[in-house]
Amino acid sequence: MSTDPLSALLNIINTSTNELQSLYTKNGSQFPSLDATYKPGPLDEDAKAIELSKLVVAAANQLIATVRSPKDTLWELVPSMYMSAAIGFAVDVDIPEILNEAPNKSLQVKEIASAVNCQASHVGRVLRYLATRHIFKEVTPDVFTNNKLSSALIKASGKTVGELQAKPLEKYENSGNAAFVGHIVGEGLRSSSSMVDFLKGSGKGANSPFNMAWGTDKRLWDWYAEPGQGWRFRRFVAAMQFVAQTYKDTIFQNAYDWKSLKSTDVIVDVGGNMGTVSLAVAKMFPETKFVIQDLPPVIEGAKTFWKANFPEAIENGRVKLEAHDFFQPQPVKGAAIYFCRFIIQDWPDADCIKIMKRIREAANPSSKLIFFEIGIPYACADPTKYEADVERRTAPFPLIPNLGKGGGSDPTSVDMTMLNLLNGQGRNVGQFIELGNATGWKLTSVKNDELSIITFSAA
Numbered sequence: 001m002s003t004d005p006l007s008a009l010l011n012i013i014n015t016s017t018n019e020l021q022s023l024y025t026k027n028g029s030q031f032p033s034l035d036a037t038y039k040p041g042p043l044d045e046d047a048k049a050i051e052l053s054k055l056v057v058a059a060a061n062q063l064i065a066t067v068r069s070p071k072d073t074l075w076e077l078v079p080s081m082y083m084s085a086a087i088g089f090a091v092d093v094d095i096p097e098i099l100n101e102a103p104n105k106s107l108q109v110k111e112i113a114s115a116v117n118c119q120a121s122h123v124g125r126v127l128r129y130l131a132t133r134h135i136f137k138e139v140t141p142d143v144f145t146n147n148k149l150s151s152a153l154i155k156a157s158g159k160t161v162g163e164l165q166a167k168p169l170e171k172y173e174n175s176g177n178a179a180f181v182g183h184i185v186g187e188g189l190r191s192s193s194s195m196v197d198f199l200k201g202s203g204k205g206a207n208s209p210f211n212m213a214w215g216t217d218k219r220l221w222d223w224y225a226e227p228g229q230g231w232r233f234r235r236f237v238a239a240m241q242f243v244a245q246t247y248k249d250t251i252f253q254n255a256y257d258w259k260s261l262k263s264t265d266v267i268v269d270v271g272g273n274m275g276t277v278s279l280a281v282a283k284m285f286p287e288t289k290f291v292i293q294d295l296p297p298v299i300e301g302a303k304t305f306w307k308a309n310f311p312e313a314i315e316n317g318r319v320k321l322e323a324h325d326f327f328q329p330q331p332v333k334g335a336a337i338y339f340c341r342f343i344i345q346d347w348p349d350a351d352c353i354k355i356m357k358r359i360r361e362a363a364n365p366s367s368k369l370i371f372f373e374i375g376i377p378y379a380c381a382d383p384t385k386y387e388a389d390v391e392r393r394t395a396p397f398p399l400i401p402n403l404g405k406g407g408g409s410d411p412t413s414v415d416m417t418m419l420n421l422l423n424g425q426g427r428n429v430g431q432f433i434e435l436g437n438a439t440g441w442k443l444t445s446v447k448n449d450e451l452s453i454i455t456f457s458a459a
């Protein structure tokens with residue numbers, strides 16, 4: 001193994017790319033071209049292909065950071081808000097769909113501008129900025145087409161441009177990636193403009209950058225319930241449903257030895273929304289029984305969801321849907337498992353402590369508490385000796401152990417979103433131990449899949 005960082009990075013890129021190509025060759029296919037539109041492929045979810053791709057991305061980014069002048073790197077990274085704004089604009093005016101519907105799949109800037117009713121010079125500049133960063137392709141001067149990345153922004157609902165433009169407030173429903181872009185740019189970009197002021201005055205002023213930027217004291221969900229914000233709420237729900245879908249059922253099916261539960265044992269999905277995690281486990285393990293809890297309007301939606309996806313489970317009582325505020329006393333006493341996915345990261349410590357205490361008060365000595373969260377690994381090796389069984393992240397020299405930008409769905413970026421919109425927080429192992437110590441739970445294990453699986457026992 002080379003001890004020279006540049007050679008070691010090149011070696012990782014070479015060997016991992018070769019292995020990745022071999023996987024495709026064995027599969028009878030070729031690695032998809034950046035110029036082709038995106039189509040889901042058989043190796044998209046292959047664990048080995050994902051691992052190799054992460055290594056290539058981590059090493060390539062570290063190589064760029066090493067060889068590029070600091071000035072050039074910083075001048076590219078600092079104005080990242082233009083990237084958010086440019087993608088947000090393209091998605092909001094339906095440019096990926098407009099190009100997709102064009103007879104030869106490409107259009108002159110003037111034609112695109114006319115279709116979106118904006119100035120041609122503006123549209124051309126935005127598309128060139130994006131194409132320079134491999135989102136869209138400029139095929140000949142001022143003519144653009146979709147490529148792998150821009151085509152992944154086509155709204156998944158399959159609506160035509162005419163349908164999208166006829167009902168603009170509904171365009172993000174069931175739209176996949178586009179809903180995520182719409183939410184992050186729509187609420188997040190403006191909120192982030194207050195982040196520096198929020199950080200400098202933390203604890204004294206507003207509850208979050210979102211609160212400062214939008215001039216509201218309400219939490220994001222309560223603000224969504226205000227008159228006129230319904231379309232944003234529906235876009236947020238679509239974004240969250242899309243995010244949830246990206247996590248494979250096997251993460252949850254393998255997270256615990258569900259078969260070891262007794263027929264009388266109950267599993268509580270706290271803040272479960274539609275209960276998609278429960279659905280994944282319920283389908284695979286027919287003996288399991290669930291109570292899915294969320295706020296009343298969400299539980300109403302969950303009834304429709306289960307009717308469509310697994311009606312027998314509701315009819316035979318295996319799955320119960322229950323309106324419950326997790327800051328209030330937990331009504332299900334002595335459950336075998338209480339679990340929460342993407343709940344703790346939404347809240348500051350003081351609120352997490354309340355949520356965990358309410359569950360602990362209802363738990364019995366053998367109850368377990370499981371969190372599925374975007375755990376935040378350090379950007380260095382973690383030398384801490386934990387009592388719990390903690391799976392460590394490692395990476396070959398000279399990569400940083402969390403793989404930097406190769407680290408899958410980008411935990412530190414999710415952490416920034418939590419801070420920006422909710423004053424929530426992605427947490428590391430030590431921070432979960434502290435939450436447990438404050439609430440009567442003892443951390444027993446941390447496993448890492450695309451999510452971290454954090455398990456506590458009653459202390």
Ligand SMILES: C[S@@+](CC[C@H](N)C(=O)[O-])C[C@H]1O[C@@H](n2cnc3c(N)ncnc32)[C@H](O)[C@@H]1O
Nearest residue numbers: 244271272273294295298324325326327341342
């Ligand atoms: C990020 S979502 C996660 C949903 C679900 N666990 C999942 O992974 O799909 C957060 C959930 O917390 C719910 N929630 C927010 N405040 C709540 C409260 N006080 N009591 C119960 N649920 C709440 C929201 O309605 C939403 O469904």
